[in-house]
Amino acid sequence: MAQKKAKILERQNEVINGLHEFGSRIYSQLDQGVFPTIEMPSRGTDNIAYDPTLRQYILGERNVSRSARNIRHIKPFTQLAWCAMFSNELTTKRKTSTLRDVYYSAQAYEMTFTDQQESNNIITDLETLTGFAREDFHIFPEERSAIFGDLDIGYTVPGYEGKTLNLTSHPDGVLIGPALTSSELINTRADKVIAIEKGALFTRFIEENVHNKHHALLISCGGQAPRQTRSFIRRLHDELNLPVYILTDGDPWGMHIAQVIISGSANAAHLRELNTPDAVWSGVWASDIVEYKLPTDPLDEVDIKRLYELAKDPRYQNDPIWQKEIKLFLKIKKKAEQEAFSRYGLTYIVDEYLPTKLEPPAEKKK
Amino acid sequence: MAQKKAKILERQNEVINGLHEFGSRIYSQLDQGVFPTIEMPSRGTDNIAYDPTLRQYILGERNVSRSARNIRHIKPFTQLAWCAMFSNELTTKRKTSTLRDVYYSAQAYEMTFTDQQESNNIITDLETLTGFAREDFHIFPEERSAIFGDLDIGYTVPGYEGKTLNLTSHPDGVLIGPALTSSELINTRADKVIAIEKGALFTRFIEENVHNKHHALLISCGGQAPRQTRSFIRRLHDELNLPVYILTDGDPWGMHIAQVIISGSANAAHLRELNTPDAVWSGVWASDIVEYKLPTDPLDEVDIKRLYELAKDPRYQNDPIWQKEIKLFLKIKKKAEQEAFSRYGLTYIVDEYLPTKLEPPAEKKK
Numbered sequence: 001m002a003q004k005k006a007k008i009l010e011r012q013n014e015v016i017n018g019l020h021e022f023g024s025r026i027y028s029q030l031d032q033g034v035f036p037t038i039e040m041p042s043r044g045t046d047n048i049a050y051d052p053t054l055r056q057y058i059l060g061e062r063n064v065s066r067s068a069r070n071i072r073h074i075k076p077f078t079q080l081a082w083c084a085m086f087s088n089e090l091t092t093k094r095k096t097s098t099l100r101d102v103y104y105s106a107q108a109y110e111m112t113f114t115d116q117q118e119s120n121n122i123i124t125d126l127e128t129l130t131g132f133a134r135e136d137f138h139i140f141p142e143e144r145s146a147i148f149g150d151l152d153i154g155y156t157v158p159g160y161e162g163k164t165l166n167l168t169s170h171p172d173g174v175l176i177g178p179a180l181t182s183s184e185l186i187n188t189r190a191d192k193v194i195a196i197e198k199g200a201l202f203t204r205f206i207e208e209n210v211h212n213k214h215h216a217l218l219i220s221c222g223g224q225a226p227r228q229t230r231s232f233i234r235r236l237h238d239e240l241n242l243p244v245y246i247l248t249d250g251d252p253w254g255m256h257i258a259q260v261i262i263s264g265s266a267n268a269a270h271l272r273e274l275n276t277p278d279a280v281w282s283g284v285w286a287s288d289i290v291e292y293k294l295p296t297d298p299l300d301e302v303d304i305k306r307l308y309e310l311a312k313d314p315r316y317q318n319d320p321i322w323q324k325e326i327k328l329f330l331k332i333k334k335k336a337e338q339e340a341f342s343r344y345g346l347t348y349i350v351d352e353y354l355p356t357k358l359e360p361p362a363e364k365k366k
Numbered sequence: 367m368a369q370k371k372a373k374i375l376e377r378q379n380e381v382i383n384g385l386h387e388f389g390s391r392i393y394s395q396l397d398q399g400v401f402p403t404i405e406m407p408s409r410g411t412d413n414i415a416y417d418p419t420l421r422q423y424i425l426g427e428r429n430v431s432r433s434a435r436n437i438r439h440i441k442p443f444t445q446l447a448w449c450a451m452f453s454n455e456l457t458t459k460r461k462t463s464t465l466r467d468v469y470y471s472a473q474a475y476e477m478t479f480t481d482q483q484e485s486n487n488i489i490t491d492l493e494t495l496t497g498f499a500r501e502d503f504h505i506f507p508e509e510r511s512a513i514f515g516d517l518d519i520g521y522t523v524p525g526y527e528g529k530t531l532n533l534t535s536h537p538d539g540v541l542i543g544p545a546l547t548s549s550e551l552i553n554t555r556a557d558k559v560i561a562i563e564k565g566a567l568f569t570r571f572i573e574e575n576v577h578n579k580h581h582a583l584l585i586s587c588g589g590q591a592p593r594q595t596r597s598f599i600r601r602l603h604d605e606l607n608l609p610v611y612i613l614t615d616g617d618p619w620g621m622h623i624a625q626v627i628i629s630g631s632a633n634a635a636h637l638r639e640l641n642t643p644d645a646v647w648s649g650v651w652a653s654d655i656v657e658y659k660l661p662t663d664p665l666d667e668v669d670i671k672r673l674y675e676l677a678k679d680p681r682y683q684n685d686p687i688w689q690k691e692i693k694l695f696l697k698i699k700k701k702a703e704q705e706a707f708s709r710y711g712l713t714y715i716v717d718e719y720l721p722t723k724l725e726p727p728a729e730k731k732k
Contacts, residue, residue, distance in 0.1 A: 096570070098566040098705070100705045104661060104705050104709050105708040105711075107708075107709035108709050140569070144510075146510070160537055169535055169536070170535070170541070171521065172542065172544065173540075173541045174536040174538065174540050175512050175536070175540065179536065179537040180536070200467060203544065209525075339464070342467050342471040346461060346471060
């Protein structure tokens, strides 16, 4: 336990050191009488490639530089330095903020951003430069998801040091926010994680005791899982050695919600450990729609277009299940929601469907 | 405490009795050899009026009837009877469901609905007929909001009977779901409720200790507060005698988020106690934008159109503040978000703005 806590504090020190390193570099360049200049990997689409070994998108070799010598660079350079300073303030004071907040906070320092898009970009620059995610700098998104299950966490946020919570304490689930994601994972009796696209099914699973029956930690993604939730899933997998199963609607959008948890997004090619390459998409598959004769809606044009895009996406090449299911979706031209199992009664999805989907990933690939 | 619990169980019995009454009426009509017929208030727009005494929309005197004798009525009549049966099942078995789930569940009973709109309408019919909200029948929406603060609740859901939780246990907040809304409110040291439009500010308030400094229960509405959250706010007001303050963005949409918590919506004219007439909209007001020189965006056409609509809305007649602020918005032609206060630093909204907004409602009207 002490070891885990040490690891969390160590991470925080690394983040602060990363920011200070950036600051020191500028100071020493100034001391040497040269214009401050920084280099970082380019995030241009031609410099983003899928890495089959890391099983996520990464940035290539091409760098961009920003120099205070260049009149066009002075504004973004200054913004970046301010952003590092503000992030350092947030991180050391342990206050959280949002992308929106950062945009407005800049005005308190007479730092101008034309619009929020500009400040968002600079925050991504800082991520690229330091290799840390904005969540490490205490800049969180607005979206929220939730967790429930037999896991004891130990808080590290101010006012809660030394306090623990078992995540079955509140049967509606607790929010996945800064306090949760910064906590240590002390102890669990669960042997798997089930991440669920929709809150409704998350609630059903709690009511039907899935956490006990299947020894599972349940996560409600709330649609596309926010980055902090994806990196928390990664921690559950790595630190507690738990396999991760993902349940989504049976359509290209649900499929991609699972894929982003597994392989990440191109937008985060400059970061690591936001994704869980060993996580498994457990359904709803096109073949489930056929096998279980689920109530369906027809695929519309946008769905079909999206399926053709996904078929070509490098993330969909590493497991034959993806290609097989994409083909079947295109053949049956139908989609189904998770709730569609209710046609067989409210508990069918838990009693009949789920157990077939929780076989260990290794066996499933036979 | 026992008294409060008894009240919750009593409510559940009333709900089940309401459903059984509907069933018995059909049976006895059949026994008498007549076609089953029911009457309920019409929800047509011409039968919805704002009641200044109740301070919410109500249905008028006009009734509609549905008779199994009428061939056009047989389908909705049967659907309504099925819906009552299914609601009875959910309520007695204490399982929760969603509008989407009910639509699919119907197929398990070979009950057909053309689409979800049709099943949603029938559920509203059942609300109108019985006077209970669908949440009383354990049919919940997908949307979620959260709460944090010094309140002890006692669960009544299966598996958690006798268990309690203090709502400061998890500093990201706990979800407002079926388990929370069905719990007894045992004890609080708070003396007010602050409902906040956005999750980001909710998190900031927790970090800045607003719950301690201002003895407040904090609620994150997550935009427009879901019905179950609105009725939970009403319970906090009625059962714990707490004044309710609402903080939203400074624009017509934020204004209306507050108004729906206060005065309810026309869609729920057939129901009571979803709204809290004594709750107060505390800001961000147009006059705050001026007074605090907040960073703003210009009002766009849709905002302006919306303001003219609100000016005529009966709910905006009962407090001169509404009309004054609408006029000022139209004059300055600007809007501001809650986060705009960050221009004065991250803690300004808590240290400087909030205290001026938490004067007791009575004094404020002077």
